[in-house]
Amino acid sequence: MPKIILIGASHKTAPVELREKLSFSQEQIETALQFLKQYPGIREGLVFSTCNRLEFIYMPESGALEDKDGIDAVMRFISELKALPVSEFKSALYIHKGDDAVRHLFCVAASLDSMVVGEPQILGQVKKAYKTAVSAGTTGVLLNRLMHKAFSVAKRVRKQTGIGDNAVSISYAAIELAHKIFADLATKSVMLIGAGEMAELAVEHLMAHQVKKIVVTNRTFKNALELARKFNGQAVQYEERESALADVDIIISSTGATDYVLTRDQVKGIMKKRQNKTLFFIDIAVPRDIDPRINKLSNAYVYDIDDLKNIVETNISQREQETIKAQRFVEEALLAFRRWLDDLSVVPTIKAINGKMTDIVNLECEKTLAGLPHLSTADANAIRRMTRAIASRAIHDPILFLRNTGNHRDDSLYLNVARQLFNLDIPDHNY
């Protein structure tokens, strides 16, 4: 049975300061893959790093490398590359072996282990890490199979559970609301009131949906100009904000003002001017900038930070229920992988080849004999013996070869080829 070892640290085990220090750049990942490739006794390996996690996965040559030695070597490598003493991060590392390692990898790929469970980026990141490992030449039969299984379980979780359905961040929730209010954001304009960091963040999200125009206003006009330049937008004087409402659809407000920046009467007046076209106010300021009574006006919607937080919280609790279903998919995939792995050893493969040949020979032989009724029983038996002998002679050399895959050779590679040549694997399940 080939071994699988996974060493890693994530937001669950390491504080953010440490994760920042441990995070690998793309070049560092490539260096790490070269290290795994050259380390004696390691057959296949993959390194995966995001801002929230670092994972080393490798498969040691059977019997060639003690678990402890390999793990120590990886830790030493991290320590040297990152110029960090081992003692500083050792306690934050988790080490999984065998099934646990596979399960962990599946959970990571399916976004079950993410800080925001269900966030969709992680699968792309895992795929990228796999690609890097493939081009570095550190993948083989086992990792290929393992990673593809991980991708398919991640896809299944995405498709068949509601885990990625609900917005679980404030800005995402606000954008989802905007999508349910306006048919096409690309034809809508956004006005920022206040040039704070939060506003910038929200606009960056909106920019991804390509809004038509961005208008920025701020008490200090200079800051508004700066931000407008950054987003390729237009700056207006703070005093003009009321009349500017006539031409925008979404308002994001984040000023430090103690009073309402926009009152109900101001908006009511402007609503007439804009033919009652919908206005959506996103108020992320504390204390609030937008008069909550505006929400009572027809075709105006006001969401403050607490409303958005409430939506996010309901979504998170729904997501947790879907996680249980997702975990079942992971277990199923683990079982399927395990079965494949168990079959990928010498004895079951030889047995399967033998069985397949015997089946073919028996079938063909009986078919022929059925058309030759004039043969005596003894003759028929002789023919049966002969065909079986041909079969066993024909596969004798391949079997001998499989039995004697030397230590220096990658037996799982040959076993996999043999299984494919003879088409021994049951077709993979639909996930």
Next chain:
Amino acid sequence: MNIPFILLQCATFFYLISTAGYFCYLFHQKNRIQQTALGAVGIGAVVHLFAIVLQSAALGGLPIYTLGQSLSMAGLSLAAMFIYTQYRFHLKILGVYATAMISVLMLAAILFPEVTQAPDKIYKGIFFFGHIILIFTGESMLALACGAGILYLLQEQGIKGKSPGFFFKRLPSLDFLDAVSYTCITTGFALLTFGLVTGFIYARSVWGSFWRWDVKEVFSLGAWLVYAALLHLRLYSGWRGRNSAVMSVIGFIILIFTFLGVNFFLGGHHQGFTQ
């Protein structure tokens, strides 16, 4: 054997399947279910059309002499208009409303006892035919506008109340629902207008005057005025969104009353259609 009646039952069966499909789609949101359900409406409508063609051939005119026949006619025109709006807007969830309404109409149509009535000679001619077709398709469009309006109100309630619930994910954006409802109203209103005009011309050719203060005529004009007001307010006072949705529901309630209630409670020369 009454072949048209058997065909009507077949059509009803398909409509019921489709209703079940759309309700399934409401909960599970699987596209395949929705496509099957839409297909079932399509098959139902074709069978239904065939039945009505056979009935027309037998009667020598459109089958709208009894309440059952009128309801069946309404069902077919609603199905046809629904398929048309699906083709135009892909507002899949509207199917829940439309197919449920078609099914109710059809169940009522086949459950009402068939009264054999001698076809009246006056119910003939191009204007009568035009009047019937335009009125039924126009009212169907307005029924769909009411459906889109109801969806709008559901979605709006969730967003305004800050508790996006069951419908939030399942319904499209408010803007889109408003646009669908508006388009249905303008189309329906145009058809209804032409329907009323052909009705007046027909009335003059049969009874010698355009307008005879028939109760149904009065209510039809009332409904027409409601929609005219709605369109006017939308264009000139920006009545969109919630107000527009509420008006589309009110207008349709008046239409239903015009279609059924007048005959049941008030009488008039349109009486014959719903006996």
